[in-house]
Amino acid sequence: MDALIVEPSPTYQRILSRMLESYDFKLTFVDSAIAGLRQLKLQRFQIICVAMYLPDLTGIEFCRLVRQQNAKVPIFIVTSETEPTLLSSALTAGATDIIRKDDLPRLEESLHALIPLGPFRYNISGKALYLEDSLTVAKATDAKLKRLGLQMDHAFSIAQAMQLLGDNKYELIMTDIVLQDNETGIDFIRDLRADSRFAQTPILAVTSLESINRRIQALQSGANDYISKPVLDEELFARINNLISSTRLIEQLTRERQRLLELATKDHLTGLYNRHFLTELAKRRFADANRQQTALSVLVIDIDHFKQINDQHGHQVGDKVLKRIAAMLQTLCGAEDQYVARFGGEEFVVLLTGYDLQRASELAGQLCQSLHQLQPEGIATSASIGVATLAAGQEEYFDEVFARADKALYLAKQQGRNRAIAL
Missing domain, CATH: 3.30.70.270 (Reverse transcriptase/Diguanylate cyclase domain)
Structure with a gap:
């Protein structure tokens, strides 16, 4: 896939380069709107990132000209501007999204939603916690999660898991249903959902094929999804990606709703x-x-x-x-x-x-x-x-x-x- 970066700043060229290369984009850099429009006549791109201010045109004007020829290509305007009227004009001109320079991870969130990735290209980052009483199973799962980009902490018991949860932030919690010492993953899930700190953390229950009732109990207790043993790699990757991507999308929507609320209720200069x-x-x-x-x-x-x-x-x-x-x-x-x-x-x-x-x-x-x-x-x-x-x-x-x-x-x-x- 090809990406066009219309950005006069070498610093932001490097930042965007590192971000997009992790998705295997082939990058073309230009430093002006005219050069960008010329490149679009020569080549087809799957994504465009453009600065708000260019030597010859604004990002808004560039976006408007691109939309006259291509209605579908995603266009992201990268800017430090916060003026609501200006940002609204950019969206009206056809920008897919406005990416604040102090919130560049939002570009990655948008890419997750726009670009279908293969089973080994989910590009997930962060940490996962796995409550599992078998060290062998835990080690095998750890190796699989590393391929996704997730670090994994392992707990043998609910008490150990809760201690780790108090010291770390996790993108995902996995738990086996059947544990040692009369503990169950269902008890663990209920404990988590009773704690407001983990109300939104995605939980994946790991069940055996025979335990249909356990699966239902796990979902009723607050698990977001379940996967059956023996675990297939591609199914595991897909379910984890869906859980984490959905959670990040909800967080993004929550931030966007808060931003829109502030725009509607707050004075942009003073914050009053x-x-x-x-x-x-x-x-x-x-x-x-x-x-x-x-x-x-x-x-x-x-x-x-x-x-x-x-x-x-x-x-x-x-x-x-x-x-x-x-x-x-x-x-x-x-x-x-x-x-x-x-x-x-x-x-x-x-x-x-x-x-x-x-x-x-x-x-x-x-x-x-x-x-x-x-x-x-x-x-x-x-x-x-x-x-x-x-x-x-x-x-x-x-x-x-x-x-x-x-x-x-x-x-x-x-x-x-x-x-x-x-x-």
Whole structure:
């Protein structure tokens, strides 16, 4: 199989080379989009890896041009970019996946899903634990797993297996069903599934041909799969590959779901909640507070003269200042039932459940003092803060209380800034 690498950096050429050569790809390297497009006219490739930024075009533009001629070839854009809009544009242009430079193992996970591999080419890595009371069987299995790329630890008893599990991380757990000293693999599987640390670890039960009931018990106890003795090599390899690949795919999907959740709820610069998330959350918190007659306060924080910081020091320094301020706000207002969001520009909003006006005002005063002392990037900063609280005995919602806090913020600015005003 042939792979085209469109990458101007020699360092990343070497990294991608090591990764793809383990799959027996024949590699062609070019350092520009034009050279890559020219190569595609001369040769057919099964995979393309392209950098986001090239000397002549972007990876997105390159991807769009390739898709005009070839709709099926997998294209992976390798980048350090995290801007959601840019990454979305890359996928729209036809990229199969976006591979972060700090998460290159994800490329291997994608290759596992895309490329069918033979019985001795599963390219699995990691460690396996095998609970087996026969040393002869364990040694034979160890030799087989080495061919897959797995290191194997062997345990004779459940107690020994649990000790190894406490000291190591395993990609796979195998267990014989019939053990010595009245122990069974089924007991071991139940112990594992009762422990949250091993809830997702794939378990392969090894059974005898006659023990149909044991096989059913093993699956009911939490084994992911079983294999019968005598064990055929190719069947063993296939079952192990399926178990580990499925687990890695689930982990990848979990990470991707978490990444998408963060993109939807977090501000990309500061890591705080974004405006949309806090607004939706506030609706629920205000409904709860109205129903339960509990205190709820809102702080609206605006960094004083922030435009001057951008004008005098540049937007990169301004971004660093915002990050430092956001980190401080998260530290001081990051307790349970306290939510900090960047509402846009240099404005932040804090939702404080259980805080009455006096307590919220005290916290706002502390924030003013801390911000004044912070001096992020060596720059003197201050903030004006408006404070408002859900009126006792009245049914109010976020928009109304936010409007009062915003009005209080305006008064704080009128009265000289670097202060908190409550309404």
